[in-house]
Amino acid sequence: MKDFILSLFGLEEAALSDPxxxxxxxxSFVLIAACIAVFITLLVKKxxxxxxxxxxxxxxxxxxxxxxxxxxxxxxxxxWLKGTIYQGKLKYxxxxxxxxxxxxxxxxxxxxxxxxxxxxxxDPSKSWFDPKTSTxxxxxxxxxxxxxxGFLMIVGAVCGRFICGLLCPFGWIQDxxxxxxxxxxxxxxxxxxxxxxxxxxRVRFFLGVDKYLRYAKYAFLLIMVxxxxxxxxxxxxxxxxxCPSGMLIGGIPxxxxxxxxxxxxxxxxxxxxxxxxxxxxxxxxxxxPFCRYICPLGAIYSFFNPISLYRYGIDDSKCNRCKxxxxxxxxxxxxxxxxxxxxxxxxxxxxTCSATCPQKAIRPGFKVKTAEGVALRTKKNK
Amino acid sequence: MKLKRYLIPAxxxxxxxxxxxxxxxxxxxxxxLRKAVAICMECIGIGEFH
Numbered sequence: 001m002k003d004f005i006l007s008l009f010g011l012e013e014a015a016l017s018d019p020x021x022x023x024x025x026x027x028s029f030v031l032i033a034a035c036i037a038v039f040i041t042l043l044v045k046k047x048x049x050x051x052x053x054x055x056x057x058x059x060x061x062x063x064x065x066x067x068x069x070x071x072x073x074x075x076x077x078x079x080w081l082k083g084t085i086y087q088g089k090l091k092y093x094x095x096x097x098x099x100x101x102x103x104x105x106x107x108x109x110x111x112x113x114x115x116x117x118x119x120x121x122x123d124p125s126k127s128w129f130d131p132k133t134s135t136x137x138x139x140x141x142x143x144x145x146x147x148x149x150g151f152l153m154i155v156g157a158v159c160g161r162f163i164c165g166l167l168c169p170f171g172w173i174q175d176x177x178x179x180x181x182x183x184x185x186x187x188x189x190x191x192x193x194x195x196x197x198x199x200x201x202r203v204r205f206f207l208g209v210d211k212y213l214r215y216a217k218y219a220f221l222l223i224m225v226x227x228x229x230x231x232x233x234x235x236x237x238x239x240x241x242x243c244p245s246g247m248l249i250g251g252i253p254x255x256x257x258x259x260x261x262x263x264x265x266x267x268x269x270x271x272x273x274x275x276x277x278x279x280x281x282x283x284x285x286x287x288x289p290f291c292r293y294i295c296p297l298g299a300i301y302s303f304f305n306p307i308s309l310y311r312y313g314i315d316d317s318k319c320n321r322c323k324x325x326x327x328x329x330x331x332x333x334x335x336x337x338x339x340x341x342x343x344x345x346x347x348x349x350x351x352t353c354s355a356t357c358p359q360k361a362i363r364p365g366f367k368v369k370t371a372e373g374v375a376l377r378t379k380k381n382k
Numbered sequence: 383m384k385l386k387r388y389l390i391p392a393x394x395x396x397x398x399x400x401x402x403x404x405x406x407x408x409x410x411x412x413x414x415l416r417k418a419v420a421i422c423m424e425c426i427g428i429g430e431f432h
Contacts, residue, residue, distance in 0.1 A: 147405025153398030251426030272427030
């Protein structure tokens with residue numbers, strides 16, 4: 001038992017003589033048990049059958065799920081108490097969301113960090129010293145990160161961007177920030193409401209800007225996560241120069257608990273703090289700006305949205321769109337029209353549309369038909 | 383329709399499992415672990431901009 005605990009927690013036997021470490025181990029077990037109990041309760045109460053519940057209940061379920069998942073995946077309490085990180089074998093495995101592996105409580109690896117780590121790894125036997133430039137040229141050890149891509153394919157094929165909606169820690173933080181009661185930047189999507197506004201031209205202009213800015217996340221994925229770590233090398237570029245998640249759940253806690261790390265803060269820390277503050281402030285006004293425009297993980301999962309096993313299906317026999325109902329499109333915080341494109345690349349599967357629909361015509365799940373035998377439409381409405 | 387609905391994700395899932403096996407046998411999981419068990423200073427924004 002003792003050996004199992006030491007191996008699971010990645011600790012040396014001598015570490016158990018420290019009462020803080022023992023307290024951390026006990027607290028970790030308590031938190032894990034509590035989180036599992038919460039998930040079981042939600043499942044038993046059928047709280048994940050979105051169409052059974054109203055939007056208020058679903059939003060509460062969603063928030064509980066996000067919070068519990070964050071606690072579960074970051075419950076290595078020894079790290080939180082001692083200002084260190086987990087060094088055990090569970091870090092072979094990636095967690096599905098943006099969860100920095102340098103967070104003191106993280107049990108698993110961040111898939112984006114892991115992707116860059118594999119592509120950035122060098123083969124010393126093939127690397128050479130270039131006398132012309134006086135630099136050591138590193139030859140990539142792996143040209144394709146099969147392990148991480150395979151993991152992302154498995155997760156993507158099962159649930160697509162459901163991870164963004166319910167299991168991403170940075171998404172959860174942005175959701176909490178959006179709850180702060182300030183005026184929100186939410187533009188209407190249906191023509192009737194746009195035309196009724198004071199400046200419909202301006203609204204259309206901002207909708208266009210928003211549409212094209214969303215392609216930026218694919219550029220971040222290609223340039224900062226794949227191209228630069230593989231070709232220019234030497235750095236996990238996205239983590240180093242962009243990722244606010246690492247700064248928030250890794251950098252700030254570690255620097256506050258560890259003086260030597262705090263003393264190493266410099267211009268990079270300033271840059272990352274500025275990016276973090278910008279995202280935090282913007283998140284209060286705009287729903288999930290990081291997920292919309294920057295997140296490379298969301299960009300990867302988005303490709304799986306139209307083909308994943310977990311999909312949104314529209315029961316056209318119930319939908320009231322022909323009667324002018326736009327309840328789902330107006331409720332969608334990501335600005336998607338679920339009736340037109342139920343499995344849009346931008347949909348984060350937050351379930352708001354399904355919970356809001358007065359006819360319960362949006363059915364998330366693994367099935368192709370309703371209980372009444374009506375086929376669900378998962379493709380674009382022609 | 384039912385077959386089409388499940389065939390593509392099942393294929394992607396299988397390819398994903400295959401990729402993971404190839405990655406593990408190639409030692410990529412070791413690269414992930416090596417990076418993840420040490421505090422990644424640049425990932426958490428500690429240091430100088432260069």
